[in-house]
Amino acid sequence: MKTRFYYAIAALALLGVEVCIALFVHDGFVRPYVGDVLVVMLIHCALRVIFSTKPRLLPVYVFLFGCAIEVTQHIRLLDMLGVDNQLLRIVIGGTFDWRDIACYAIGCITVGLIELAATRRIRSS
Numbered sequence: 001m002k003t004r005f006y007y008a009i010a011a012l013a014l015l016g017v018e019v020c021i022a023l024f025v026h027d028g029f030v031r032p033y034v035g036d037v038l039v040v041m042l043i044h045c046a047l048r049v050i051f052s053t054k055p056r057l058l059p060v061y062v063f064l065f066g067c068a069i070e071v072t073q074h075i076r077l078l079d080m081l082g083v084d085n086q087l088l089r090i091v092i093g094g095t096f097d098w099r100d101i102a103c104y105a106i107g108c109i110t111v112g113l114i115e116l117a118a119t120r121r122i123r124s125s
Contacts, residue, residue, distance in 0.1 A: 004049050011045035014038055036103035037110070040066050044111045054119075059112035066104035070096055 025031045074096035
C-alpha cells in the first residue's frame with residue numbers, strides 16, 4: 001500500500017509537469033520530446049497505482065501502448081471515425097513521428113531502470 005502511495009504522488013507530480021509543459025512551454029525541444037518521455041513515465045506510475053503486484057513487463061506494455069497511439073496518428077484514425085472532440089485530439093495527437101517512438105522508448109527504459117534499481121535496493125536491505 002505504501003508503494004502505491006509513492007506511485008500516486010509520482011503520477012500527480014508528472015501530471016503537473018505535463019500540464020505546465022502544455023500550458024507554458026512553446027519550444028522545439030521540451031514540449032515535443034521531454035513531454036513524450038515524461039508521458040510514458042506518467043502512464044507507468046498511474047498503472048502501478050492500479051495494479052497491486054508489480055507487472056514485470058509494464059514498461060514494455062506502456063511502450064507498446066505509445067506505439068499504438070502513434071499508429072492511430074499515422075492512419076489518421078480520428079479523421080476516419082469523424083471524431084471532432086478537441087480534448088481527445090489533443091490527448092491522442094495528430095502527427096505521426098518516429099522521434100515520438102524514440103522518446104517513448106527512452107521514457108520506458110528510464111522507468112524500467114528505476115524500477116530495477118529500486119527492486120535491487122529493497123532486496124539488499
